[in-house]
Amino acid sequence: MRFSNFLFPASMHPDDDQRIIQETLAEARLCDALGLEMLWLAEHHFDGICAYVDPVTFAAAIASCTERIEIGFAVAQTSLHHPIRLAEQLALIDNISRGRLVVGLGRGTAYNIYDYLGFGIDPEEAQARLIEAEAVMIEAWTTENYEHRGQFWNLRLPLLRPRPYTRPHPRIIRACATEESTVEMAHAGRPFLMNVQSNDVTRHRMDRYRTTMRESGYDDAAIARNVADTWIWRNVYVAESDAEAERVALPAFEAQTAFRQAMRTRVYEEQGLLLKPAGPAARNEARHSLICGSPATVAEAIAEIDAIGVGGLILAFRIGPMPWDVAEASIRLFMQKVAPEFRS
Numbered sequence: 001m002r003f004s005n006f007l008f009p010a011s012m013h014p015d016d017d018q019r020i021i022q023e024t025l026a027e028a029r030l031c032d033a034l035g036l037e038m039l040w041l042a043e044h045h046f047d048g049i050c051a052y053v054d055p056v057t058f059a060a061a062i063a064s065c066t067e068r069i070e071i072g073f074a075v076a077q078t079s080l081h082h083p084i085r086l087a088e089q090l091a092l093i094d095n096i097s098r099g100r101l102v103v104g105l106g107r108g109t110a111y112n113i114y115d116y117l118g119f120g121i122d123p124e125e126a127q128a129r130l131i132e133a134e135a136v137m138i139e140a141w142t143t144e145n146y147e148h149r150g151q152f153w154n155l156r157l158p159l160l161r162p163r164p165y166t167r168p169h170p171r172i173i174r175a176c177a178t179e180e181s182t183v184e185m186a187h188a189g190r191p192f193l194m195n196v197q198s199n200d201v202t203r204h205r206m207d208r209y210r211t212t213m214r215e216s217g218y219d220d221a222a223i224a225r226n227v228a229d230t231w232i233w234r235n236v237y238v239a240e241s242d243a244e245a246e247r248v249a250l251p252a253f254e255a256q257t258a259f260r261q262a263m264r265t266r267v268y269e270e271q272g273l274l275l276k277p278a279g280p281a282a283r284n285e286a287r288h289s290l291i292c293g294s295p296a297t298v299a300e301a302i303a304e305i306d307a308i309g310v311g312g313l314i315l316a317f318r319i320g321p322m323p324w325d326v327a328e329a330s331i332r333l334f335m336q337k338v339a340p341e342f343r344s
Contacts, residue, residue, distance in 0.1 A: 001302065001342040002312030004038030005031045005331070006074060006233060007058075009318055010259055011051035020051040023324040024058075025065060027317075030328065032066040034335045039066075040074035040104070040231075040314050045115045047263035056081075056089050063097035072102030074193055074233070074314060075175040079108040079126040080119045083133035083153065087140045087160055094165045101166070104193055105134055106175035113275035114267050123275060125152070134172065141169035173229070179205055186212035189222060191229035193314070196283035202232055203308045210309075232305070233314040237292040237322075238333045248326060249292040249319060256320030257284050290319075295337035306342065 007027060011020045028039055039062060041055035052058040055073050062071055071093075076086070094101045107126040109115050116123040132150045139146050140160045148155040164170055176182040176192040185192040186209045194205065206227070213223045237249035268274045282288040291301045305313065317334070318327035 001306045001310075002037045002231075003334075003339055003342075004040055004072075004231065004312055004314050005036050006040045006042070006314045006316040007052075007318075008042045008049075008316050009051045010256060010320055011048040012259065012321055014048070017048070017051055020324075024052060024318075025061060027324070027327070027331070028062045028069070029065055030331060032069040034331065035339075036069060036335070037312070038070045038072055038102070038231075038314075040072050042074060043077045043080075044109065044112065045080075046118055047112065047114070047260075049260050049263075056086070056093070059101065060089075060093050060096060063093055063100065068100075070100045070102055071097060072173070073104035074231075075104040075106035077108040077115065078105045078133045079121055079123075079129035080115065081133065083136035084140055084155060084157065084160070086133070087137040088162075090137070090170055091141065091160065091162050091164045094170045095162055097165075099166045099170075101170045103170050103172045104175060105130060105172060106177075109275070110177060111276050112264060113273045114263065116275075117273075128152070138169055138172075173231075179208065182209055183212050185209070187216050189213065189216070189218055189226065191226045191311070194230070194232040194310075196233050196235075196281075196289045198282050198288040199304060199308065201282065202305070202310070206230075206308055206310060227309060228311040230310055231312045231314050232310050233316070234305075235290045235319055236298065236315045236317060236330070236334065237290070237319060238295055238298050238330045238338060239292075240294060240333075242293040242297050245292040245294065245297075248322070249290060250286060252319040252322045253286050253290050254320075259320060295333060298334070299338050299341045302338065302342065 007024050009020050009024045011017045031039060041058055042050045043055045044050040045053055055076055059071050090103055107130040129152055132152055136148055141164050144159050146157055174185055174190060174192050176185060177195050182192060182205050210223055237245055239245035239248060291298055317331050
């Protein structure tokens, strides 16, 4: 089991943005020093639920202030980016980081209509834009005198510079919000990122992923490699006792859930626009989304996920309005007393 930190810091008010961005850089440096394997970055706009907003720019900053930790996107909202500009930016970050970049791509948010409105993009085009943009970036990284004529872009360029540090191109992974998209990745023989799900759903999707890969002709070694590169998301908080962890983490989680819904509600009330109707979701339920407790309790919960068979956990340590020093203590305790339980 590998462990990573999802840097997904909320800024409850615009006046807090600069402070929280700086604290998040400190969080990245701490994780690099403590030996976490990966940092994941999100992309959300206009609402403060991700203070740094732009994972591409922020990845460059992190690459410059860390030494060995890998940096991935969970995810870049690909439909909001021009693929050639994105390919250039990612090639640059791949060089700055000396190959530590993992390009996590997704269609774009399934919940926040205002992300698409702000960029003038039709959300109905998001999946098609993702597919075309990914193909364009791969060709741009690997081809000279590249020409492309597609549904959204007509392009011609002599040579994309800088060339990627990682050859033939930076590692790419796709986010899967549904079982159908998980099966699609299995047919393609590609690893994936899974959003917050219950353990039962996680187990079902991983079992179906392995079965589908096998039925598609992949051998056991290929399946094992892909599973090792697959990551799933949970929130986590570690304290010295279960009672202390619940006292701190549960109110923070509830505040986070309410804050993430607030702008969707406001836009619906003002404009009558809603991308996806509200409904039960594992990400909004602490029993599925949040692992909290003493080191022993957290280790026990992680062992249940480890038994399912996944490559790694995307762990969001700073939850909602949680102060930085509180999250820092949780990260240190996790790395001192939980992570060693899963390392041979």
